[in-house]
Amino acid sequence: GENVEQHPSTLSVQEGDSAVIKCTYSDSASNYFPWYKQELGKRPQLIIDIRSNVGEKKDQRIAVTLNKTAKHFSLHITETQPEDSAVYFCAASRVTGGGNKLTFGTGTQLKVEL
Amino acid sequence: NAGVTQTPKFRILKIGQSMTLQCAQDMNHNYMYWYRQDPGMGLKLIYYSVGAGITDKGEVPNGYNVSRSTTEDFPLRLELAAPSQTSVYFCASSSTGLSEKLFFGSGTQLSVL
Numbered sequence: 001g002e003n004v005e006q007h008p009s010t011l012s013v014q015e016g017d018s019a020v021i022k023c024t025y026s027d028s029a030s031n032y033f034p035w036y037k038q039e040l041g042k043r044p045q046l047i048i049d050i051r052s053n054v055g056e057k058k059d060q061r062i063a064v065t066l067n068k069t070a071k072h073f074s075l076h077i078t079e080t081q082p083e084d085s086a087v088y089f090c091a092a093s094r095v096t097g098g099g100n101k102l103t104f105g106t107g108t109q110l111k112v113e114l
Numbered sequence: 115n116a117g118v119t120q121t122p123k124f125r126i127l128k129i130g131q132s133m134t135l136q137c138a139q140d141m142n143h144n145y146m147y148w149y150r151q152d153p154g155m156g157l158k159l160i161y162y163s164v165g166a167g168i169t170d171k172g173e174v175p176n177g178y179n180v181s182r183s184t185t186e187d188f189p190l191r192l193e194l195a196a197p198s199q200t201s202v203y204f205c206a207s208s209s210t211g212l213s214e215k216l217f218f219g220s221g222t223q224l225s226v227l
């Protein structure tokens with residue numbers, strides 16, 4: 001089955017700096033790569049996703065890049081703000097029409113310091 | 115729309131007890147999932163369903179059972195609770211079509227003592 005590794009496990013940045021979180025996946029058939037943000041005590045919420053036919057996607061201060069050859073994908077957050085502090089999870093799945101069975105990474109605790 | 119609703123929010127069980135975690139969605143989604151979240155371990159798929167009457171195992175199904183008698187409801191049954199089942203449980207749903215986004219419920223914090 002799919003295996004997703006995520007690094008780093010914790011990340012501390014100064015407000016206004018950029019943050020980068022990296023993930024690798026093992027199944028070359030995976031074609032969908034979302035990122036979820038989970039605030040303390042809350043449910044995970046999708047912040048951005050990318051499909052295997054796209055190399056990069058951006059949404060305001062958030063961007064995701066995908067390198068299919070290396071089986072790497074990364075989340076980039078620019079101009080970080082205190083409200084970006086949360087746990088971020090990457091995930092991967094092979095979407096075939098039978099649902100979306102995501103395999104999650106172990107999470108990155110991002111702390112944005114004032 | 116309420117989205118995905120989970121009950122209860124918190125529960126303490128004794129070893130060997132059984133319980134059912136309830137999950138309901140009002141978005142007419144075909145696909146539903148149960149995940150468990152252990153500290154520092156991400157979310158792991160327990161069971162999923164692609165429609166009423168159809169369920170299948172995920173990565174960590176042992177000790178759990180599910181049923182899907184309607185499109186809306188997807189309860190998770192714990193039989194003979196064990197301390198290893200102490201976790202936060204999230205139910206989620208998604209639709210067919212262009213978006214694969216999972217909509218999560220608010221979670222159930224379960225402790226087995």
